[in-house]
Amino acid sequence: MALLDILQYPDPRLHKVAAPVTAVDQRVRAIVADMFETMYAAKGVGLAATQVDIHERIIVVDTSEQRDQPLVLINPEIVRHSDERKEWEEGCLSLPGIYDKVTRPDSIRVRALDARGEAFEIDADGLLAVCVQHEMDHLEGRVFVDHLSTLKRSRIKARMRKRQRETQAA
Numbered sequence: 001m002a003l004l005d006i007l008q009y010p011d012p013r014l015h016k017v018a019a020p021v022t023a024v025d026q027r028v029r030a031i032v033a034d035m036f037e038t039m040y041a042a043k044g045v046g047l048a049a050t051q052v053d054i055h056e057r058i059i060v061v062d063t064s065e066q067r068d069q070p071l072v073l074i075n076p077e078i079v080r081h082s083d084e085r086k087e088w089e090e091g092c093l094s095l096p097g098i099y100d101k102v103t104r105p106d107s108i109r110v111r112a113l114d115a116r117g118e119a120f121e122i123d124a125d126g127l128l129a130v131c132v133q134h135e136m137d138h139l140e141g142r143v144f145v146d147h148l149s150t151l152k153r154s155r156i157k158a159r160m161r162k163r164q165r166e167t168q169a170a
Contacts, residue, residue, distance in 0.1 A: 001030075001033045001034055001037045002034050002037070003034070003037060003038050003041055004034050004035065004038045004052035004053075004054075005052065005053070006038065006042060006047075006051050006052060006093050006094060007050075007051055007052070007053055007094055008094055008095070008096075008160065008164065009092070009094050009095045009098075009143055009145065009156070009157070009160050010157050010160060010161065011094075013050075013053055013055075014050060014051065014094055014138070014141070014143055015141040015142075015143075016050065016055050016141055017055075017139070017140055017141045018048070018049060018050050018055045018056055018057045018058075018138075018139040018140075018141075019055060019056055019057065020056075020057050020075050021056050021057055021058060021074050021075055021113070023117070024074055024113055024115065024116065024117030028056075028058065028074065028115075029115055031049065031054060031056070031058060032058060032060060032072050032115050034052075035047050035049065035052060035058065035060045036060050036062075036070055038052060039060055039062070039093070040062075040067060042093050044093045045061065045062060045063045045127070045131050046059065046060065046061040046062075046063075046131040046132070046134060046135045047059070047060050047061075047093060047135070048135040048136075048138030048139055049139075050138045050139055050141070051093060051094050051138055057074065057075045057076065057139050058072075058073075058074050059072070059073040059074075059076055059112075059132070059135040059136065059138075059139070060072055060073075061073065061128070061131050061132060061135065063127045063128050063131055071122075071128075072112075072114050072115045073110065073112040073113075073132065073135075074112055074113040074114070074115070074117075075112060075113055076110050076111070076112040076132070076136055076139075077110065077111050077112070078108050078109070078110055078133070078136065079109050079110065079111050079121065080108065080109040081105035081107070081108045081109075082105050082106050082107040082108070082125075083105075084105070084106040084107070085103050085104060085105055085106060086103065086104065086105075086106040086130075087101050087102070087103045088101065088102060088103075088104065088127075088130045089101050090102045090130065090134055090144045092134070092143065092144050094138075094143060095143070095144075095145065095156065095160065098145070098156055098159070098160070100144070100145070100148055100152065100156075102130075102134075102144055102147045102148075103147075104129070104130055104133050104134075105129070105133070106125060106126075106129065107123065107124065107125035107129055108123075108124050108125075108129050108132065108133065109121055109122070109123050109124075110122050110124060110132055145157075
């Protein structure tokens with residue numbers, strides 16, 4: 001297993017749409033293992049392959065407090081979502097230290113493949129639903145700040161660019 005580099009906003013690669021996984025094989029399982037290691041090391045609750053510059057439809061999630069309920073979603077698709085929407089404060093490993101409120105469907109049903117390539121469906125609400133939708137946005141080339149106003153997004157982009165310049169100068 002290996003720690004992967006997480007792309008930082010506004011890196012244009014974060015806006016690339018991920019391609020479907022054509023076969024769940026050892027290569028994909030190795031990516032999944034590396035993604036979990038990276039997500040846990042970064043203290044995140046979800047990670048999309050797009051964030052580590054792998055443009056395939058792979059998501060890893062673990063919203064449990066004990067960090068012992070890993071969930072793999074390969075080629076995920078939302079097959080149902082509630083009409084009820086809820087606002088949550090979101091953050092992102094690609095935007096460290098940036099948080100803002102995003103409104104999303106409160107509950108969803110997702111169809112995906114697991115790490116063995118077997119199809120399954122899962123119902124999610126609360127934090128798990130938010131996390132899955134957030135990570136699925138990444139697969140479509142969207143970052144959570146894309147849900148914010150143009151002004152907020154511009155300010156965040158400027159802050160992230162300044163942080164990157166300071167890091168490079170150090």
